[in-house]
Amino acid sequence: MNMGKKKHKKLSTQSRQNTIVTQQTVSFSGPLPQPSDLAKYEQIAPGAAERIIKMAEEQAAHRQKLEKKVIDSGIKNSNKGLNYGLLIGLSGFAVVAFCAYLKLQVLAGIIAAIDLGSLVGVFVYGSIQRKNERIRKEKEMNRG
Numbered sequence: 422m423n424m425g426k427k428k429h430k431k432l433s434t435q436s437r438q439n440t441i442v443t444q445q446t447v448s449f450s451g452p453l454p455q456p457s458d459l460a461k462y463e464q465i466a467p468g469a470a471e472r473i474i475k476m477a478e479e480q481a482a483h484r485q486k487l488e489k490k491v492i493d494s495g496i497k498n499s500n501k502g503l504n505y506g507l508l509i510g511l512s513g514f515a516v517v518a519f520c521a522y523l524k525l526q527v528l529a530g531i532i533a534a535i536d537l538g539s540l541v542g543v544f545v546y547g548s549i550q551r552k553n554e555r556i557r558k559e560k561e562m563n564r565g
Contacts (some may be wrong), residue, residue, distance in 0.1 A: 452477040502547075510540050 449455050453474065454462070463470040513536030520529035 452481060506540060506543065510536060513537075 431461045453459065457521045459473065462473060494498060517529045517536065520526075520532060
């Protein structure tokens, strides 16, 4: 009885073949091709290297201009938010002062709590959002 034993056929050394497969991958990242590739472009089409470099410089300048616009817009929106928050907060406290003047202390206290609470809430919410955005960007940068 043959219990789990397998018979193996021996191959003669003449019938065995060894195959070696080699794979090479080269990658390059950047606005310009590698210098050797740039030289090849120049050989094929004189002046091509200069045009490629100029195109990369123009693209970089365009991207930087867009990034500046985004940053400036963010600063402007942030300042608007601060100004509107100040206006709302001062308006709320003006109403509180008016209610206190009319001897409506309970109403003044309620309005003051709502006004102050909402301002603090918006500030805390914004701080949490900015922190989460920074964490998300750090993760993206670490992945890339």
